[in-house]
Amino acid sequence: MGRGKLKMELIENEKSRRLTFQKRKKGLTKKCSELSTLCGIDVCTIIYGPNNHTKDPSVELETWPKDHNEVIRIIQRYQAATIYKPPKKSSNLSDFYIERKKNIDSKIDKLRKAKYPISDELITHYCASSGDHQLGLLLRRLDLKIEAVKRMIEFRKHNQVINYNPHDHVDHLFDQK
Template sequence: MGRRKVEIKRIQDKNCRQVAFCKRRKGLLKKAKEISILCDVDVAVVIISNRGRLHEFSSNNRQLEETNADGLTVTDLIHLENELQTALIQVRSRKTHLMLECAKDLHEKIASIKKNTKVNEMSDLPAPHIFCGQQRVTLNFL
């Protein structure tokens, strides 16, 4: 039983697409690690999913996996510090971007709720729940 060639096009079914993404991501990261070890080369892989999650592999950050930094030179430590600083800036930037998007969405939803309903009618109903990303926010009207 042989393998058949897979047609390269977008997978329409959302569940099948997610399964394929997980399997292929793991395979790609495994191959990147193998080639870095076998060929003694620096390899970096950055994958950003459609949900905005970051998956990465970098072969030149092997020092991060060590338990102590006693064997590192000053140059190595400076390089590692610069990499960590860059990564921290990127993470903070992404966090700020996501928070601003969430706040914008909440303001739009609040405005549409105020526009479509009266405040007096809302006092008899349970508070509406709005989902922003994976967080649940409850709006209480006075």
């Protein structure tokens, strides 16, 4: 049976905290040893122990592997790899949100095109085949619809319901020839 969820907070009891540290450090170094042996890769851990509250308040330092020269070699190999080959893509929080916004905008565009597949084509065709007078009428009609929608929004904000037909005020504009 598995362990329950562990609260991630400082263990108040110092003796218990030190014991937990020792157990987890032992488990971590065992995992590093297994990973290195089974996969044939270089693994290095640097563990700073809890402060000694005796006369010497220096921090304990342990490494795996224990050989200091091997640790230095792995660290230098890592530094050389990161200097000559910077990460392919480095991002911060603002980059994450910019990318997320682009993805959402792309999805919205796809959904809009799926829902209204010919609307863009119709507008393009209408604008290309219409004269200035026709485009002026279309612009006037759209302006009237925008104004009507704004009025409807204002009325709804004030909890007033109105019966509104958006075609009542603008149909006569297209009847003229």
